Amino acid sequence: GNSVTQMEGPVTLSEEAFLTINCTYTATGYPSLFWYVQYPGEGLQLLLKATKADDKGSNKGFEATYRKETTSFHLEKGSVQVSDSAVYFCALSAAGTASKLTFGTGTRLQVTL
Amino acid sequence: DTGVSQNPRHKITKRGQNVTFRCDPISEHNRLYWYRQTLGQGPEFLTYFQNEAQLEKSRLLSDRFSAERPKGSFSTLEIQRTEQGDSAMYLCASSSSTGRNTIYFGEGSWLTVV
Numbered sequence: 001g002n003s004v005t006q007m008e009g010p011v012t013l014s015e016e017a018f019l020t021i022n023c024t025y026t027a028t029g030y031p032s033l034f035w036y037v038q039y040p041g042e043g044l045q046l047l048l049k050a051t052k053a054d055d056k057g058s059n060k061g062f063e064a065t066y067r068k069e070t071t072s073f074h075l076e077k078g079s080v081q082v083s084d085s086a087v088y089f090c091a092l093s094a095a096g097t098a099s100k101l102t103f104g105t106g107t108r109l110q111v112t113l
Numbered sequence: 114d115t116g117v118s119q120n121p122r123h124k125i126t127k128r129g130q131n132v133t134f135r136c137d138p139i140s141e142h143n144r145l146y147w148y149r150q151t152l153g154q155g156p157e158f159l160t161y162f163q164n165e166a167q168l169e170k171s172r173l174l175s176d177r178f179s180a181e182r183p184k185g186s187f188s189t190l191e192i193q194r195t196e197q198g199d200s201a202m203y204l205c206a207s208s209s210s211t212g213r214n215t216i217y218f219g220e221g222s223w224l225t226v227v
Contacts, residue, residue, distance in 0.1 A: 043204055043220040089155050099214045103155030
């Protein structure tokens with residue numbers, strides 16, 4: 001079946017540090033890939049997406065590139081801020097599944113001054 | 114711009130009671146999804162509707178759970194005879210079956226069963 005594996009957290013960084021959160025996936029065919037962010041007590045917000053190999057999704061300084069050869073979609077940001085503290089979820093939507101999402105377990109990011 | 118709306122946002126109930134959650138999707142979206150999220154885990158798919166038809170149900174959706182979307186607009190998720198293991202956040206999401214079909218989530222309904 002389809003699955004998503006994320007690096008375990010929490011990840012603690014100082015403000016302005018470089019962020020990488022690893023995500024790998026298993027799926028048949030060519031899934032679409034997503035990063036969602038969840039702030040405390042809130043629902044999920046779409047951060048970025050990529051729908052085909054070598055696509056790069058980007059938003060708010062975050063980037064992720066769809067790497068089919070390594071089945072990965074790692075999230076990066078060059079300089080994190082305290083306001084980026086949240087839980088980040090990698091997810092996939094397999095072809096022909098009515099956009100149903102399969103999520104990873106989430107990675108908590110804590111950014112300190 | 115109205116997003117996905119869920120209510121109530123929080124519900125505390127005694128074990129054995131029934132609870133119902135409501136979801137109002139983005140108005141032009143014909144697909145509606147329910148997910149469940151427990152602490153420290155990612156959301157897990159429960160069920161989805163296209164218009165008023167319930168097209169898929171997860172094995173996670175036991176007989177005590179029922180979801181409806183009677184007119185293809187809002188949806189309800191009812192849990193009968195609640196158990197402590199039902200304590201979780203129930204997330205509703207919606208999307209369109211055409212175009213970009215990105216899924217948008219509501220803020221969730223927290224259920225605590227005591």
